[in-house]
Amino acid sequence: MRSPTIAMATKAFRPSWQQSMLRIRDPKKSLPFYQDRLGMTLLHSLDFLQWSFSLHLLASMKPGETYTLTPGSTEASDYLWSTDKVTLELTHNWGTEKDEGDFEGYHPGNAERDGFGHVAFSCFDVYKASEELAAAGVEFKKKPDEGCMKGLAFAYDPDGYWVELVKREQDLASAPAFSLCQTMLRIKDPAKSIPFYTDLMSMQLVAERHYPKEKGDFR
Numbered sequence: 001m002r003s004p005t006i007a008m009a010t011k012a013f014r015p016s017w018q019q020s021m022l023r024i025r026d027p028k029k030s031l032p033f034y035q036d037r038l039g040m041t042l043l044h045s046l047d048f049l050q051w052s053f054s055l056h057l058l059a060s061m062k063p064g065e066t067y068t069l070t071p072g073s074t075e076a077s078d079y080l081w082s083t084d085k086v087t088l089e090l091t092h093n094w095g096t097e098k099d100e101g102d103f104e105g106y107h108p109g110n111a112e113r114d115g116f117g118h119v120a121f122s123c124f125d126v127y128k129a130s131e132e133l134a135a136a137g138v139e140f141k142k143k144p145d146e147g148c149m150k151g152l153a154f155a156y157d158p159d160g161y162w163v164e165l166v167k168r169e170q171d172l173a174s175a176p177a178f179s180l181c182q183t184m185l186r187i188k189d190p191a192k193s194i195p196f197y198t199d200l201m202s203m204q205l206v207a208e209r210h211y212p213k214e215k216g217d218f219r
Contacts, residue, residue, distance in 0.1 A: 014202065015200075015201050015202050016084065016202070017086050017201075017203070018086065018087065019057065019086065019087040019088065019089045020086070020087075020088055020089065020119055020180075020183040021088075021089040021090075021091055022088070022089070022090055022091070022119070022157075022159070022161055023090075023091045023092075023093070023106060023159075024090045024091065024092050024096075024158070024159050025092075025096040025097050025099065025106060025158075025159055026092070026096070026097035026158070027054070027056055027090065027092050027097075028097070029158040030056075030090055030092075030157065030158050030159065031056060031058075031090070033138075033157050033158050034058055034088065034090070034157070035058065037133060037136060037138060038060075038121055038163070038178045039060065039061075039176055039177050039178050040058040040059060040060055040061075040088065040178075040180070041058060041059055041060075041061045041067050042056060042057070042058050042071050043057050043058060043059055043067065043069070043071065043076060043079065043080050043083075043085075043087065044056075044057045044069075044071050044072065044076040044077055044079070044080040045057070045071040045072050046072070046077075047072075052093065052094040052095070053091060053092060053093045053094060054091075054092045054094070055089055055090070055091055055092075056071075056089070056090040056092070057080055057087045057088070057089050057090075058087060058088045058090070059083070059085040059086070059087045059088070059180070060085070060121075060176045060178060060179040060180045061085075061176060062174055062175065062176055063173065063174065063175075063176060086180055087180075088119065088180055106159060107160070108156075108159070108160045108161045108162055109161070110162060114186065115185055115186050115187075116184075116185060116186075117162070117184035117185060117186055118154070118161065118162035118163065118164050118183075118184050119161070119163060119164070119180065119182065119183050119184075120163070120164035120165070120166055120180075120181055120182035120183070120184065121163065121164070121165055121166070121178040121179060121180055121181060122165075122166050122167070122168040122175075122178070122179050122181040123165055123166075123167070123168060123177060123178050123179075124167070124168050124170075124171040124172075124175075124177075125167075126144050126151060126152060126153055126165045126166065126167050127144050127145075129153075129165055129177075129178070130143055130144055130153045130155070130165060133155055138155050138156070139155070139156045140153060140154065140155050140156065141154040141155070141156060141162055142154040144165075151167060152164060152165060152166050152167070153165040164182070164184070165178075166181065166182070
């Protein structure tokens, strides 16, 4: 059982979900996928010369919302660390774009006993969105009418990560066509994991779904 004092001290810092990170092989492939296919905006980029890697942070912007700051600038950095937008961080270790085939450390996170699962974007019409993405050359693990779980889809990004498409219940004019909405993690024990995020990270449990194995297999 966690100490109430620890929980109170942590909440005093008012933590909020700031980013989900994916390691990518080649930003020349991954950035266009998330910008051109899923409508995200590149907010900021950082190069770490000493350790030979770069970070690219993107967010889903609302219709009519403009972003004029230059990624890599001080102004972009200030915006990134003050905005309440949840961002997607793409981490590129230099040189990985030259590697061919599979290699350790870069996999979609859905092998046996993996923890990480996928990121998800909401859209108003999953069927139409899937058709448009497929027409643009995006490959799918699962289309909306496939498998047991109808109405949702899983696309592959350039690194083979699963990108789930889920339905937004209302066609809101204030919402982007695609909006980053979830990150899925596989956990061992909800009795331990849920209090970690609710008590220490100030998150709120808003919904639960329980699927028997034979009902939840979407493959």
